[in-house]
Amino acid sequence: MSETKSRAALAALLVGAGVLYVWGLGASGWANSFYSAAVQAGSQSWKAFFFGSSDAANAITVDKTPASLWPMELSVRIFGLNSWAVLVPQALMGVGAVAMVYATVRRLFPVWAALLAGAAMAVTPVAVLMFRFNNPDALLVLSLTVAGYCVTRARERGSTRWLMGAGAVIGFAFLVKMMQAFLVVPGFVLVYLVTAPGALWRRVWQLALAGTAMVVAAGWWLMAVALVPASERPYIGGSQTDSVLELALGYNGLGRLNGDDYGGLGNLNQQAGWLRLFDTEAGGQISWLLPAALALLVAVTWLTRRAPRTDPVRAAVWVWGSWLVVTGLVFSLMQGIFHAYYTVALAPAVAVLVGMGAAVAWERGAHRLLAMVVAVTVVWAYVLLSRTADWNGWLGTVVLVAGLGAVLGMLFTRRVLVGVVAVAACLAGPAAYAVETAATPHTGAIPTAGPATGGGFGGPPGGGPGRAGRPGGDGGRAAFRPPGGRGGAGGLLDARTPPAELTTLLRNGSSTWAAATVGSNNAAGYQLATGLPVMAVGGFNGTDPAPTLEQFKQYVAGKSIHYFIGTGMDGFGGRGGGSGEAARIAAWVRETFTATTVGGVTVFDLTRS
Incomplete structure (x- = not known):
C-alpha cells in the first residue's frame, strides 16, 4: 500500500x-454526575481544580x-x-x-x-x-x-x-x-x-x-x-x-x-x-x-x-x-x-x-x-x-x-x-x-456496554447498570438503596434532578455552601442544578469522617451552610466499616432543626434554630 x-x-x-x-x-x-459535579467545581475554583474537590468551596475531594x-x-x-x-x-x-x-x-x-x-x-x-x-x-x-x-x-x-x-x-x-x-x-x-x-x-x-x-x-x-x-x-x-x-x-x-x-x-x-x-x-x-x-x-x-x-x-x-x-x-x-x-x-x-x-x-x-x-x-x-x-x-x-x-x-x-x-x-x-x-444514553456510577444479557456462567442475570431507560438493567447492584432518612434527589450510585422549587430555594441562599447532604451523588444532583457548592457529607459512600459533627456544628454556627437535605443515606454512615459521622450529623440536624418539605424533599433550614 x-x-x-x-x-x-x-x-x-x-x-x-x-x-x-x-x-x-x-x-x-x-453521565457520571459524581465526576461532572467535580468538573463544575474545578471550573469555578483553581483550588478545587488542583485538589479534585467535589465542590467549589472545597469541603472534600473525589x-x-x-x-x-x-x-x-x-x-x-x-x-x-x-x-x-x-x-x-x-x-x-x-x-x-x-x-x-x-x-x-x-x-x-x-x-x-x-x-x-x-x-x-x-x-x-x-x-x-x-x-x-x-x-x-x-x-x-x-x-x-x-x-x-x-x-x-x-x-x-x-x-x-x-x-x-x-x-x-x-x-x-x-x-x-x-x-x-x-x-x-x-x-x-x-x-x-x-x-x-x-x-x-x-x-x-x-x-x-x-x-x-x-x-x-x-x-x-x-x-x-x-x-x-x-x-x-x-x-x-x-x-x-x-x-x-x-x-x-x-x-x-x-x-x-x-x-x-x-x-x-x-x-x-x-x-x-x-x-x-x-x-x-x-x-x-x-x-x-x-x-x-x-x-x-x-x-x-x-x-x-x-x-x-x-x-x-x-x-x-x-x-x-x-x-x-x-x-x-x-x-x-x-x-x-x-x-x-x-x-x-x-x-x-x-x-x-x-x-x-x-x-x-x-x-x-x-x-x-x-x-x-x-x-x-x-x-x-x-x-x-x-x-x-x-x-x-x-x-x-x-x-x-x-x-x-x-x-x-x-x-x-x-x-x-x-x-x-x-x-x-x-x-x-x-x-x-x-x-x-453509542446509540444508548448512559448515566450513573456503573455503566455497561451493549445490550442487556442474561444467563451464562459466573455472572448475575440481567444487563449491567447505568443504561438510561433500560428496565431491570442493574444486574442486582445499582438498585441498592440504603435505609434511613426521607426524600432525596439521588442515592449511592446516581444523582437525580431535584424539583424546580427546591432548586429555586437553594439559589436564593447566600451561604458558602447552598446546602449539605449525605453522599456525593446526592450532593452532585443539587450542585449541577444550582451551580452552587453543595457539601457532600461523608464523601462518595457517606462513610468518610468529613466533616466531623463538631466541624459541622461550627459551619452551622458561622452560617456557612444554609440547608441540610434529607436523603435515603442519612442513617448509612458507619456501615461497611466506615465512619459514623454522617449518621451523627443527620441525627443532630433532625433533633435541632425543623423539617419542611419542598417538592417532596425533606429540607432543614440551618440558619433558623
Missing part, C-alpha cells in the same frame, strides 16, 4: 472512531487523584458547563488511543495489521462506553497506551529517553487512577530487562532512571498535598485519615485486591474467579477477541523460539502480552469491588496482540493457526451473542456461518478476500455491541 493510501486509511480509521465516540454524545447528559478531571475542567472553562464540554475530551482521548495502537503495530508490521489493531481497539464495546463517559478510565487507557508505545520504542535500540518517557507517563497515570496504573509495570520491566539490547548493567541502570521518572511524575502532586496543612485544603475523599497514601494503598489499593473494607461498603461483588472476564458481566464488554489475543501471544512465542534474545517482534508482542496477562489476572482474581468497565484497561493490549499476532502468523505461513484462531473467535462470538437472543438474534448465526466459511477458505487459499471476510466476521459482534452502546 502506498504512503498516500496508508495515510488515507489511517484518517478513515480515526474519523470513524471519532464519529463512533461523539455521535449523540449529549444524550448521556452529565475518591481519586484529580488528573482525569483536568482536561474536562479546562474544556468547561473554555466552552462553559454543558454535557458536550464534559464528554468530548473523553472522546478525543479515545481517538488518541486508537492512533497509538495503530502507531505501535505499524512500527514493525504492515499497514493492514496496524489497521486491524486500530479497528479492534475502536469497536471494543467497553472502550466505546468509556470514551463516551466521564470516568477516569479514558485518560488512564490513553496514558498506558502511550506508555506501552514508549516501551516498545525504547526496547528497539535500548533508548534511555524513551524508557524514561514511559516511566513519566505511568507516573502521570497514577494521578489519573492511582494503583491501577502500576499493573503494567512488572511486565514492562521484565520484558525490557530480558530483551533489550545492551549490557545487563546498562539495562538495570536505564530501568532505575525510568523508575525515578515515574516517581517524580506521580510524586510531585502527592508532595504538594502533603505540604499543605489539612486546614487549608479539602478532606481527601475515600480515606479515613485524610491521607492520599491511605487512599492509594487502602480503598483504591489493597482493598480492591483482598476485599477488606477501607472505609467503603465492603465487597459487593463475589464473582472473582478465573473465568470472570468471560462471564455475563464482563464477557460482552471485552472478551470478544481475548481468546484470539492469548492464542496469538502463545503462537508468536513459539514461532520465534529460535530467534535471538533481542528479537524485536517477539519482544514487542511480550510487552503488550505482559500487560494483558498481569492486568487480566488481577481483574479476574481480585476480591474487592470490581466493575465490568474496568476491563477497558485490557482493550489496547488485546488489540495490539491481535494485529501483531495475525501479521506474524500470516507472514510465516501459519495459515492453519490463523484459521483455528478465527474459528475460536467466531464460535465465542456466537456464544456471547446468544446471551442477547432477544436483540438481533440473527447476528450470531450470520457471524458463525461467515466465520466458519472463511476458515474453510483459509485452509485452501491465501486470497485477500477470504481474509477480509474472516476479519469482518470476527469484528461484527463487538462492532454491533459498539453501535448499540
Whole structure:
C-alpha cells in the first residue's frame, strides 16, 4: 500500500472512531454526575481544580487523584458547563488511543495489521462506553497506551529517553487512577530487562532512571498535598485519615485486591474467579477477541523460539502480552469491588496482540493457526451473542456461518478476500455491541456496554447498570438503596434532578455552601442544578469522617451552610466499616432543626434554630 493510501486509511480509521465516540454524545447528559459535579467545581475554583474537590468551596475531594478531571475542567472553562464540554475530551482521548495502537503495530508490521489493531481497539464495546463517559478510565487507557508505545520504542535500540518517557507517563497515570496504573509495570520491566539490547548493567541502570521518572511524575502532586496543612485544603475523599497514601494503598489499593473494607461498603461483588472476564458481566464488554489475543501471544512465542534474545517482534508482542496477562489476572482474581468497565484497561493490549499476532502468523505461513484462531473467535462470538437472543438474534448465526466459511477458505487459499471476510466476521459482534452502546444514553456510577444479557456462567442475570431507560438493567447492584432518612434527589450510585422549587430555594441562599447532604451523588444532583457548592457529607459512600459533627456544628454556627437535605443515606454512615459521622450529623440536624418539605424533599433550614 502506498504512503498516500496508508495515510488515507489511517484518517478513515480515526474519523470513524471519532464519529463512533461523539455521535449523540449529549444524550448521556452529565453521565457520571459524581465526576461532572467535580468538573463544575474545578471550573469555578483553581483550588478545587488542583485538589479534585467535589465542590467549589472545597469541603472534600473525589475518591481519586484529580488528573482525569483536568482536561474536562479546562474544556468547561473554555466552552462553559454543558454535557458536550464534559464528554468530548473523553472522546478525543479515545481517538488518541486508537492512533497509538495503530502507531505501535505499524512500527514493525504492515499497514493492514496496524489497521486491524486500530479497528479492534475502536469497536471494543467497553472502550466505546468509556470514551463516551466521564470516568477516569479514558485518560488512564490513553496514558498506558502511550506508555506501552514508549516501551516498545525504547526496547528497539535500548533508548534511555524513551524508557524514561514511559516511566513519566505511568507516573502521570497514577494521578489519573492511582494503583491501577502500576499493573503494567512488572511486565514492562521484565520484558525490557530480558530483551533489550545492551549490557545487563546498562539495562538495570536505564530501568532505575525510568523508575525515578515515574516517581517524580506521580510524586510531585502527592508532595504538594502533603505540604499543605489539612486546614487549608479539602478532606481527601475515600480515606479515613485524610491521607492520599491511605487512599492509594487502602480503598483504591489493597482493598480492591483482598476485599477488606477501607472505609467503603465492603465487597459487593463475589464473582472473582478465573473465568470472570468471560462471564455475563464482563464477557460482552471485552472478551470478544481475548481468546484470539492469548492464542496469538502463545503462537508468536513459539514461532520465534529460535530467534535471538533481542528479537524485536517477539519482544514487542511480550510487552503488550505482559500487560494483558498481569492486568487480566488481577481483574479476574481480585476480591474487592470490581466493575465490568474496568476491563477497558485490557482493550489496547488485546488489540495490539491481535494485529501483531495475525501479521506474524500470516507472514510465516501459519495459515492453519490463523484459521483455528478465527474459528475460536467466531464460535465465542456466537456464544456471547446468544446471551442477547432477544436483540438481533440473527447476528450470531450470520457471524458463525461467515466465520466458519472463511476458515474453510483459509485452509485452501491465501486470497485477500477470504481474509477480509474472516476479519469482518470476527469484528461484527463487538462492532454491533459498539453501535448499540453509542446509540444508548448512559448515566450513573456503573455503566455497561451493549445490550442487556442474561444467563451464562459466573455472572448475575440481567444487563449491567447505568443504561438510561433500560428496565431491570442493574444486574442486582445499582438498585441498592440504603435505609434511613426521607426524600432525596439521588442515592449511592446516581444523582437525580431535584424539583424546580427546591432548586429555586437553594439559589436564593447566600451561604458558602447552598446546602449539605449525605453522599456525593446526592450532593452532585443539587450542585449541577444550582451551580452552587453543595457539601457532600461523608464523601462518595457517606462513610468518610468529613466533616466531623463538631466541624459541622461550627459551619452551622458561622452560617456557612444554609440547608441540610434529607436523603435515603442519612442513617448509612458507619456501615461497611466506615465512619459514623454522617449518621451523627443527620441525627443532630433532625433533633435541632425543623423539617419542611419542598417538592417532596425533606429540607432543614440551618440558619433558623
